Amino acid sequence: MGRAPCCDKANVKKGPWSPEEDAKLKGYIEQYGTGSNWIALPQKSGLKRCGKSCRLRWLNYLRPNIKHGGFSEEEDNIICSLYISIGSRWSVIAAQLPGRTxxxxxxxWNTRLKKKLLGRRKESNMNRFSTMGAKDANGIEDNSYSQSLSSSALERLQLHMQLQTLQKPLSNFYNNPALWPKLHPLQEKMIRSLQYSLNENPSPLWQHDFPSPQPGQGQKVNFCEPGATGAIIPEGFAKISNTKANELDNSLHFTPSSDNSMAFVTGNNLMDSSSTYDPKADVMEQPNVLGVEVSAFQSELDDFLNNKTMVFVPQEDQVAGFDCLREINSSKDGVIWWSNDFDRKSSTSNSWDSTSVLQTDQPMFQDYELCYNL
DNA sequence: AATCCCAACAACCGCGTCTCA
DNA sequence: ATGAGACGCGGTTGTTGGGAT
Known part of the structure; x- marks a missing residue:
């Protein structure tokens, strides 16, 4: 038994909207608003359309300040970066691009960007796999790796590979705050309130005035902090301490790296085996911060992709900084993927979480080939 | 000129989530 | 607590126009 139709399918018009219909819908909404009821709107406005169709037409085409076409290179980069990180959460991605739906x-993405980025690569991969295939530990050829990946995950991994090579070290996205997702006003408010609740100086993400941490000394801060390099972590790449989150009101912790180039670590971030937790200071001490430190992650990824032994075995609740490297947790045929624990419930609030699980010592892709430019 | 093919875009559909009575 | 209705999202399909044959 299916669900009841939202409207009388027999009496609604389908297909392209006429200018008259557009004018009618636009005029009605401008005068009366949507009334928080799209289902009833067609009847009230005199349109012979499904409410959902009206909503879509308004949101995607008629509402003010909508941009069509003419995507800039910066927008391309943002879309690619976010797609790699969070996948096809188009509404979240759109929230970062004003005027775009x-x-x-x-x-x-489907008609241009994907092809632009992956088109030639797919050919290349097809040739490679058809002629040689991947090899397992025994040297037996096995194409199941690629076949076992979802197309989305594969795309994202491929794209990440490209960006990794293109961006040393991913400078385009990570060192360019303009490309980072904007904080939702509510998120800003939340962070501010957390800071005040801890009686610490406001040092929000959107400010660059936080003092540099002292190397080797764990410090507790309200939010991820630019280290000496000035790099700050985009919202969503921050993760609260897993063990102390409740006590600490989701505050974050960092320890500067030994060269003071990075100052970010949390209880949930990717840790190597040398990480220690200081219960008194409630700080995770770690000589080499991995979690979101770009070059460290790259090295990690290189090792990973080159089938070297991982330097750590993360707990289930530990995370890495890149969402692109997670999605599938099914290890039925020995291929372990990354789980994407993006909280779908938050998708409507323009927030995105980048926690991930990296748990494998299995060989993965070793294809670094770069075929194209953005 | 006619036909085919394909890219681009608009719109539809199904389903999960949310809201509210 | 529950269920119905509405909303929002993402995948898919339909339409159109331009270029190639």
Whole structure:
């Protein structure tokens, strides 16, 4: 038994909207608003359309300040970066691009960007796999790796590979705050309130005035902090301490790296075996911060992809900084993927979480080939 | 000129989530 | 606590226009 139709399918018009219909819908909404009821709107406005169709038409086409086409290179980069990180959460991606709709971005990705980035690569991969295939530990050829990956995950991994090579070290995204997702006003408010609740000086993400931490000394801060390099962590790449989150009101902790180039670590971040937790200071001490430190992650990823032994075995609740490297947790055929624990419930609030699980010592892709430019 | 093919975009559909009575 | 209705999202399909044959 299916669900009841949202409207009388026999009496609603389908297909492209006429200028008259557009004018009618636009005029009605501008005068009366949507009334928080799209289902009833067509009847009230005199349109012979499904409420959902009206909503879509308004959101994707008629509402003010909508941009169509003409995606800039910066927008391309943002879309790629976010797609790699969070996948096809088009509404979240659209929230970072004012004037763009999820539908528009989705279409743009499917028809242009994806091909631009992956088209030649797919050919290359097909040739490689068809002629040689991957080899397992016994040297037996096995194409199951690629076949066992979801297309989305594969795309994201491929794209990440490209960006990794293109961006040393991913400078485009990580060192360019303009490309980072904007904080939702509510998120800003939340962070501010957390800071005040801890009686510490405000040092929000959107400010660059935080003092540099002292090397080797764990410090507790309210939010991820630019180290000496000035790098700050985009919202969503921060993760609260797993063990102390409740006590600490989601505050974050960092320890500067030995060269003071990075100052970010939390209880949930990717840790190597030398990490220690200082219960008094409630700080995770770690000589080499991995979690979101870009070059460290790259090295990690290189090792990973080159089938070297991982330097750590993360707990289930530990995370890495890159969402692109997670999705599938099914290890049925020995291929372990990354789980994407993006909280779908938050998808409507423009927030995104980048926690991930990296748990494998299995060989993965070793394909670093770079075929194209953005 | 006619036909085919394909890219681009608009719109639809199904389903999960949310809201509210 | 529960269920119905509405909303929002993402995948898919349909339409159109331009270029190639």
């Amino acid at each position: 999820d539908n528009d971005i989705k279409n743009y």
